[in-house]
Amino acid sequence: MTEPGSAGALGVVLVDDAALFRDLLAEVLRLQAGADVTAVSDPAGLLETVRTERPDVCIIDIRLPPTFTVEGLLAARDIRRQHPDIGLLLLSQHLEVHHLARLLQPAGATGGGFGYLLKERVTGIAGFLDAVKRVAAGEIVMDPLVVGELLQSVKCWPWWPKDCRTSRSAAGCGCPARPWKPTSVPSSTDSTCPRRSPATVGCWPS
Secondary structure (H helix, E strand, O other), X not given: OOOOOOOOOOEEEEEOXXXXXXXXXXXXXXXXXXXXXXXXXXXXXXXXXXXXXXXXXXXXXXXXXXXXXXXXHHXXXXXXXXXXXXXXXXXXXXXXXXXXXXXXXXXXXXOOOEEEEEHHHOOOHHHHHHHHHHHHOOEEEEOHHHXXXXXXXXXXXXXXXXXXXXXXXXXXXXXXXXXOEEEEEOHHHOOOOOOOXXXXXXXXXO
């Protein structure tokens, strides 16, 4: 795996079942980011390529063969568990927040970055390539719709990534990347929360 920002080419594994989209995106990454890209079509190919090539970042569609439900998320979860230093960028038409908590959980100082972008809301190649590089460098880059859905669906977390970075530009402002700011809230505000002591949840820096 290359060191992000070093002279070596950025190592990328891209998985998407749509052949035309997959091949075009791979060419964009090669021509405009100088990336070393391996493109595959299914979760098995993704996991095998990650094992043999150890890329800097994986770009993963969520709905993949054979059932086209959450295979991409499950593969991302496996990669995070087995190779915590590899960045993961979900790129999908669909908003699925299940399993995201585990993907966001930091793996120490060398933990890989994480991103979640919605295909129809990516407005340009430059912004997309910037997101890929940020995730490869260990940052968190998420579409604000994903952030909103995540915070609505997960009311009470026992942890929040305190030692990772997030790009505020993903929330629609052009400010530089800044650390997450944890906020303590009483668990009693959520009747479904099994914990009775204050829990730490995340919020965007103000």
